[in-house]
Amino acid sequence: MTEIKKATRDGFGDAILELAQNNKNIVALSANLGESTKLDKLKKNFPDQYIECGVAEQNMAGIAAGLALSGKIPFITSFAAFSPGRNWEQIRVSICYNRANVKIASTHAGLSVGPDGATHQSLEDLAITRVIPNLTVICPADYHEAKKAVIAAANHNGPVYIRLGREPMPMITDENSSFEIGKCDILKEGSDVTIIATGIMVNEALKASEKLAEQGIHSEVINCHTIKPLDEETIISSAKKTGKVITAEEHQIIGGLGGAVAELLSQKLPTPIKRVGVHDTFGESGTAKELLEKYSCDSTAIIKSVKEII
Amino acid sequence: MNTEELQDLARNIRKSIINMLAEAGTGHTAGSLDIVEIMVSLYFHALKHDPENPDWPDRDRLVLSAGHINPALYATMSEAGYFPKEELLTLRKINSRLQGHPHNHSLPGIEASSGPLGQGSSVAVGMALADKMDNKPNHTYCIVSDGEHDEGQIWEAIMFAAKNKLNNLTFIVDRNHIQIDGTTEEIMPLEPFAKKYEAFNWHIIEVDGHNFTEIISALDKKSTEKPTVILAKTIAGKGIPAIENNWQWHGKTPTKDEAIEAIKQLEAR
Numbered sequence: 414m415t416e417i418k419k420a421t422r423d424g425f426g427d428a429i430l431e432l433a434q435n436n437k438n439i440v441a442l443s444a445n446l447g448e449s450t451k452l453d454k455l456k457k458n459f460p461d462q463y464i465e466c467g468v469a470e471q472n473m474a475g476i477a478a479g480l481a482l483s484g485k486i487p488f489i490t491s492f493a494a495f496s497p498g499r500n501w502e503q504i505r506v507s508i509c510y511n512r513a514n515v516k517i518a519s520t521h522a523g524l525s526v527g528p529d530g531a532t533h534q535s536l537e538d539l540a541i542t543r544v545i546p547n548l549t550v551i552c553p554a555d556y557h558e559a560k561k562a563v564i565a566a567a568n569h570n571g572p573v574y575i576r577l578g579r580e581p582m583p584m585i586t587d588e589n590s591s592f593e594i595g596k597c598d599i600l601k602e603g604s605d606v607t608i609i610a611t612g613i614m615v616n617e618a619l620k621a622s623e624k625l626a627e628q629g630i631h632s633e634v635i636n637c638h639t640i641k642p643l644d645e646e647t648i649i650s651s652a653k654k655t656g657k658v659i660t661a662e663e664h665q666i667i668g669g670l671g672g673a674v675a676e677l678l679s680q681k682l683p684t685p686i687k688r689v690g691v692h693d694t695f696g697e698s699g700t701a702k703e704l705l706e707k708y709s710c711d712s713t714a715i716i717k718s719v720k721e722i723i
Numbered sequence: 724m725n726t727e728e729l730q731d732l733a734r735n736i737r738k739s740i741i742n743m744l745a746e747a748g749t750g751h752t753a754g755s756l757d758i759v760e761i762m763v764s765l766y767f768h769a770l771k772h773d774p775e776n777p778d779w780p781d782r783d784r785l786v787l788s789a790g791h792i793n794p795a796l797y798a799t800m801s802e803a804g805y806f807p808k809e810e811l812l813t814l815r816k817i818n819s820r821l822q823g824h825p826h827n828h829s830l831p832g833i834e835a836s837s838g839p840l841g842q843g844s845s846v847a848v849g850m851a852l853a854d855k856m857d858n859k860p861n862h863t864y865c866i867v868s869d870g871e872h873d874e875g876q877i878w879e880a881i882m883f884a885a886k887n888k889l890n891n892l893t894f895i896v897d898r899n900h901i902q903i904d905g906t907t908e909e910i911m912p913l914e915p916f917a918k919k920y921e922a923f924n925w926h927i928i929e930v931d932g933h934n935f936t937e938i939i940s941a942l943d944k945k946s947t948e949k950p951t952v953i954l955a956k957t958i959a960g961k962g963i964p965a966i967e968n969n970w971q972w973h974g975k976t977p978t979k980d981e982a983i984e985a986i987k988q989l990e991a992r
């Protein structure tokens with residue numbers, strides 16, 4: 414663990430630069446948010462691989478599909494609220510039904526966007542992407558994992574959604590940690606309760622786990638960076654061991670990681686579950702820290718849920 | 724191919740469309756019938772393509788953004804040799820390769836899935852852009868309907884294509900003046916239509932969409948500097964007097980009896 418904080422969007426920016434340098438078929442499309450989505454270095458160094466679409470997320474998704482059907486590996490970028498928010502149907506048909514090899518990299522996901530308020534805080538993107546056939550859905554936990562996820566997505570043949578955040582956050586993985594699409598990482602073993610977290614909530618889960626340990630509660634912490642395909646094996650075997658499951662995400666508790674885990678366990682191994690995340694409400698303006706606390710996306714909310722379930 | 728041969732092809736394709744739609748009992752008749760001369764001009768004149776090798780990397784591309792009029796696409800592809808004509812009667816049926824709206828993974832030769840209006844325009848623009856980036860000499864064609872221009876996405880695609888000077892891209896607009904529930908000018912007026920494209924910095928050619936000489940000459944003199952739009956004035960339901968110029972035939976199909984009558988009329992022409 415280190416004190417340096419970086420945002421997952423920075424992992425995207427660094428990875429895409431590396432990818433573009435090594436493969437001229439890698440292109441990045443911007444909907445007039447190139448700097449916010451961290452494409453500035455790519456634009457400067459490889460201008461031919463940077464495609465400015467203007468504020469037109471639907472067209473951007475379609476153009477990317479056309480590029481992919483002609484052999485390019487396009488990354489479309491915007492805020493998650495607008496892509497996949499605005500252009501969901503273009504992602505569904507032009508990208509996923511066509512099986513076009515497009516990567517959807519979306520920054521500013523979740524409450525941690527902060528002061529911009531509810532309009533810009535995407536809390537539904539995991540739900541609306543996870544439901545589309547042919548689409549892989551990844552939500553990296555930190556800078557390093559984001560970087561690896563972007564490289565893995567480029568090497569994966571097929572559409573991928575990558576959910577990224579704006580806010581610098583602590584790093585919990587490092588350059589050498591493993592990353593495989595569709596494979597959860599067990600960060601901490603425990604026998605009393607399983608905490609399955611995704612994105613920035615992985616760090617909160619680790620913090621919660623430490624505090625719980627002080628009170629004699631031993632939790633297993635799983636980093637579920639791939640929401641789809643879900644790593645059923647790891648989740649089921651941990652649920653079997655602990656018999657109690659908490660999910661944690663910076664997203665609505667409906668339809669995202671919590672929904673996915675509940676669907677899985679209800680079918681294959683009915684287990685008591687508590688879902689930590691936003692409870693069917695919109696966000697508001699505030700600092701990231703204030704919002705995460707107010708909308709129960711922090712270690713305190715996880716600890717509370719663990720106590721309730723135990 | 725001379726004009727007479729092209730007209731024979733068009734007649735056969737119209738007969739196929741009527742038979743397909745009567746057999747399916749669902750689908751879009753008016754637009755399918757009016758796009759036939761354009762389909763024939765593309766597949767038998769303009770497009771560089773190989774029915775034996777639909778994935779030929781050096782082919783030109785056609786995206787039918789107005790995916791609902793795909794009976795005309797299927798019937799023309801089958802005339803061109805992509806698949807046997809008998810298969811046409813499986814349109815819209817279970818396990819058919821001829822999906823109700825085109826799907827690229829169902830039928831070889833379909834470049835992109837379409838049907839949700841507006842989407843195909845952007846996909847075609849992306850294909851043309853890819854060819855530009857790779858310095859490929861190919862051309863991308865996209866058939867868009869007039870009603871489809873109600874969608875904002877079309878205008879996003881038009882702006883992007885002009886910005887990038889995609890002189891390897893041609894839109895062909897099926898200007899039949901109808902859409903669902905009424906005429907285009909009642910539902911959402913498009914005129915002055917050509918001026919809109921002009922203002923968006925495209926090269927415009929207006930043609931009679933049933934006149935092979937005009938269509939082919941337009942396809943032969945696309946702009947070398949800008950994207951080109953061929954505004955093709957068509958008669959909805961062209962070829963069958965009972966169907967022509969009537970928006971109520973947008974999504975209605977002929978009964979078996981009406982189909983027999985229609986085929987007779989086509990043969991008499």
Ligand SMILES: Cc1ncc(C[n+]2csc(CCOP(=O)(O)OP(=O)(O)O)c2C)c(N)n1
Nearest residue numbers: 754838839840868869870871901902903973
């Ligand atoms: C995004 C979207 N909205 C609605 C529809 C339903 N729809 C199919 S065709 C059509 C009318 C479009 O006008 P046009 O293509 O000009 O009709 P035509 O000339 O074929 O009668 C509509 C609204 C659709 N396919 N896609």
Ligand SMILES: [Mg+2]
Nearest residue numbers: 869870901902
């Ligand atoms: Mg029309």
